Amino acid sequence: MAELLPLDWRAERDAIERALGALCDRHAAALGDPLASAVRYCVLGGGKRMRGLLVLASYRTVGGRGDAAPLAAAVEMVHAYSLVHDDLPCMDDDDMRRGQPTVHRRFGVPTATAAGVAMVPLAAWGADAAAAELRLSPEHRSEVVAELMRASGAGGMIGGQLLDLRAERRPLELSELECVHRAKTGALICASVVLGGLAASADRKSLEALRGFGDAIGLAFQIADDVLDVTATTDTLGKPAGRDLDLQKSTYPALLGVAGARQRASALVEEGCASLRKAGLLSEQLEALAELVIHRTS
Numbered sequence: 628m629a630e631l632l633p634l635d636w637r638a639e640r641d642a643i644e645r646a647l648g649a650l651c652d653r654h655a656a657a658l659g660d661p662l663a664s665a666v667r668y669c670v671l672g673g674g675k676r677m678r679g680l681l682v683l684a685s686y687r688t689v690g691g692r693g694d695a696a697p698l699a700a701a702v703e704m705v706h707a708y709s710l711v712h713d714d715l716p717c718m719d720d721d722d723m724r725r726g727q728p729t730v731h732r733r734f735g736v737p738t739a740t741a742a743g744v745a746m747v748p749l750a751a752w753g754a755d756a757a758a759a760e761l762r763l764s765p766e767h768r769s770e771v772v773a774e775l776m777r778a779s780g781a782g783g784m785i786g787g788q789l790l791d792l793r794a795e796r797r798p799l800e801l802s803e804l805e806c807v808h809r810a811k812t813g814a815l816i817c818a819s820v821v822l823g824g825l826a827a828s829a830d831r832k833s834l835e836a837l838r839g840f841g842d843a844i845g846l847a848f849q850i851a852d853d854v855l856d857v858t859a860t861t862d863t864l865g866k867p868a869g870r871d872l873d874l875q876k877s878t879y880p881a882l883l884g885v886a887g888a889r890q891r892a893s894a895l896v897e898e899g900c901a902s903l904r905k906a907g908l909l910s911e912q913l914e915a916l917a918e919l920v921i922h923r924t925s
Contacts, residue, residue: 685823787811813845845901
């Protein structure tokens with residue numbers, strides 16, 4: 628990841644890490660051990676921080692000038708929660724994440740389950756506090772929290788996870804597969820882009836363009852994940868490769884072939900960038916992150 632990012636993104640990643648640490652120090656500590664340690668282990672255990680970077684890039688693109696890193700951290704907190712629960716034995720039953728034992732392997736299933744649940748209100752609090760620090764109105768603060776929670780809930784990530792579980796060991800049509808992944812993976816990525824716009828008080832036309840961009844690259848991100856699952860190694864991914872095949876999941880490479888899946892992802896990135904271009908919002912930062920979605924190696 629680091630080698631593919633422009634050098635000036637390192638400061639943004641560091642800012643997100645600091646904001647995540649502050650969020651854990653201020654609120655996760657109150658959970659007491661072992662929950663507090665489990666939250667910190669997951670949240671501060673590394674990662675691409677792609678969703679957080681998208682928050683910062685969209686915020687700047689529409690004119691934001693404050694410190695949006697705490698808002699980016701709130702989004703990353705939700706993402707971290709999803710990984711904890713996705714790895715549980717009742718879900719994908721994975722033993723490794725980001726090159727280290729998964730949370731339930733390190734702390735046990737009950738603690739991992741409870742820690743994941745605890746991250747959701749922590750993220751909601753963090754998003755509201757971040758919006759307040761950016762001096763948004765109470766109405767806009769509510770809109771920020773609502774956007775994050777909608778993307779995380781039954782109509783987004785959680786609903787998509789359920790659809791993904793139900794789809795195991797049965798073939799899906801391409802339209803069905805895209806429905807699953809626009810929710811499970813795409814919804815939070817899309818919300819990351821929109822949240823940056825909301826934090827900068829962007830107008831509705833700009834928010835619509837940002838949403839179109841986020842929706843397209845969110846699905847492209849999942850396609851790239853599917854491709855990496857069959858082309859990369861466990862060492863490169865930091866998690867077991869080939870798990871989609873083990874779980875008998877429908878994937879883009881299975882339906883379209885690796886080359887076809889890559890073409891679909893590239894088309895989605897162009898579609899997303901076109902949404903921003905039409906609105907005059909295609910910044911260098913957002914375009915670079917869109918390209919990184921499909922050219923990353925992990």
